[in-house]
Amino acid sequence: xxxxxxxxxxxxxxxxxxxxxxxxxxxxxxxxxxxxxxxxxxxxxxxxxxxxxxxxxxxxxxxxxxxxxxxxxxxxxxxxxxxxxxxxxxxxxxxxxxxxxxxxxxxxxxxxxxxxxxxxxxxxxxxxxxxxxxxxxxxxxxxxxxxxxxxxxxxxxxxxxxxxxxxxxxxxxxxxxxxxxxxxxxxxxxxxxxxxxxxxxxxxxxxxxxxxxxxxxxxxxxxxxxxxxxxxxxxxxxxxxxxxxxxxxxxxxxxxxxxxxxxxxxxxxxxxxxxxxxxxxxxxxxxxxxxxxxxxxxxxxxxxxxxxxxxxxxxxxxxxxxxxxxxx
Numbered sequence: 001x002x003x004x005x006x007x008x009x010x011x012x013x014x015x016x017x018x019x020x021x022x023x024x025x026x027x028x029x030x031x032x033x034x035x036x037x038x039x040x041x042x043x044x045x046x047x048x049x050x051x052x053x054x055x056x057x058x059x060x061x062x063x064x065x066x067x068x069x070x071x072x073x074x075x076x077x078x079x080x081x082x083x084x085x086x087x088x089x090x091x092x093x094x095x096x097x098x099x100x101x102x103x104x105x106x107x108x109x110x111x112x113x114x115x116x117x118x119x120x121x122x123x124x125x126x127x128x129x130x131x132x133x134x135x136x137x138x139x140x141x142x143x144x145x146x147x148x149x150x151x152x153x154x155x156x157x158x159x160x161x162x163x164x165x166x167x168x169x170x171x172x173x174x175x176x177x178x179x180x181x182x183x184x185x186x187x188x189x190x191x192x193x194x195x196x197x198x199x200x201x202x203x204x205x206x207x208x209x210x211x212x213x214x215x216x217x218x219x220x221x222x223x224x225x226x227x228x229x230x231x232x233x234x235x236x237x238x239x240x241x242x243x244x245x246x247x248x249x250x251x252x253x254x255x256x257x258x259x260x261x262x263x264x265x266x267x268x269x270x271x272x273x274x275x276x277x278x279x280x281x282x283x284x285x286x287x288x289x290x291x292x293x294x295x296x297x298x299x300x301x302x303x304x305x306x307x308x309x310x311x312x313x314x315x316x317x318x319x320x321x322x323x324x325x326x327x328x
Contacts, residue, residue, distance in 0.1 A: 049305075
C-alpha cells in the first residue's frame with residue numbers, strides 16, 4: 001500500500017502545519033541503484049518539475065500553482081508571487097473552496113460517524129494487539145490520546161499517520177497553509193474561491209473500500225521502517241526544490257518495497273482515486289466554466305506532473321503550457 005505521507009501531503013487537503021521540523025533527506029540516503037531508478041522515472045515524466053504554470057488556449061488563461069498543504073518557510077513568499085495573478089483573475093479555484101471547507105467542518109462536528117467508528121469493532125479489535133499498540137504509540141506521538149485513536153475510522157487513521165509527529169506537535173492543526181491563504185486573499189479581493197470537486201465524495205469513495213483494505217493501509221504504513229519526521233522533511237524540501245515527480249516516484253519505490261504482494265495493484269488503485277479520477281473531473285469542470293476567462297487554480301502539487309497530470313491533460317485539450325518562475 002502506498003506510503004500515505006506522500007499522498008496526504010501532495011494530493012489531499014489536510015490541515016496545515018508550521019514547518020519547524022528538521023530531518024534527513026530519504027531520497028539522498030537511498031542506495032545508489034534505487035536513487036538512480038527514481039530519478040530516471042521522474043526525468044521521463046511529463047512536466048516533472050515546476051510549481052507555477054500558465055495554460056493558454058485562445059482567450060482562456062489558466063494559472064496553475066502546485067501547493068504544499070502544510071505551512072513552510074516560503075509559504076508567504078509564494079502567496080506574494082500569486083497575489084498579482086489573483087488580482088487579475090476572473091475566478092480562483094481550490095480543491096475545496098473556503099466556504100465548502102467550513103461546511104465540511106460543520107458536517108464533521110455534527111456527524112461523528114464521518115470520522116469515527118460509532119458502532120461495532122474499533123481499531124484495537126480490527127488491528128490486533130501488536131499492531132494496535134504500535135498504532136496507539138504513533139498516534140500519541142502526534143498528540144492523539146489512545147481513547148480517541150481507537151475510534152478513528154481506518155481511512156482517517158491512515159491520514160493522521162501522514163502527519164509527522166514533529167509537525168503535529170508544532171501546530172499541525174492550526175491552519176495557515178497556502179491553499180487557505182490563497183482563498184482568504186481571493187475573498188478579500190471580492191472574488192471568493194470555487195471548489196473543483198465535492199471532496200466529501202472523494203472521502204466517501206475511499207471509505208467504501210473494503211474494510212480489510214483500509215486496515216491494511218494502516219498496517220503497511222506502520223510496516224515502513226523509516227522515520228515519519230524524515231519523510232515529512234524529505235517531501236517538504238523536495239517540494240521547495242520543485243521536484244514534484246521525484247517525490248511521487250519515491251513514494252512508488254517505497255510502496256513496492258514494503259507494500260507486500262499486492263503493492264503494485266494497490267498503488268494503481270490509489271493513483272486512480274487520488275489523481276486520475278480527480279484530475280479528469282477538474283479539467284472537465286474548468287473546460288465547462290472557464291472559457292474566455294483568466295482563472296487561478298491552486299491544488300496539491302502531485303496533481304501537476306505525469307501522463308494523467310493536469311498539465312498534460314490540458315495540453316491534450318489544445319492548451320499551450322508555459323512554466324513560470326516562482327521566486328526571484
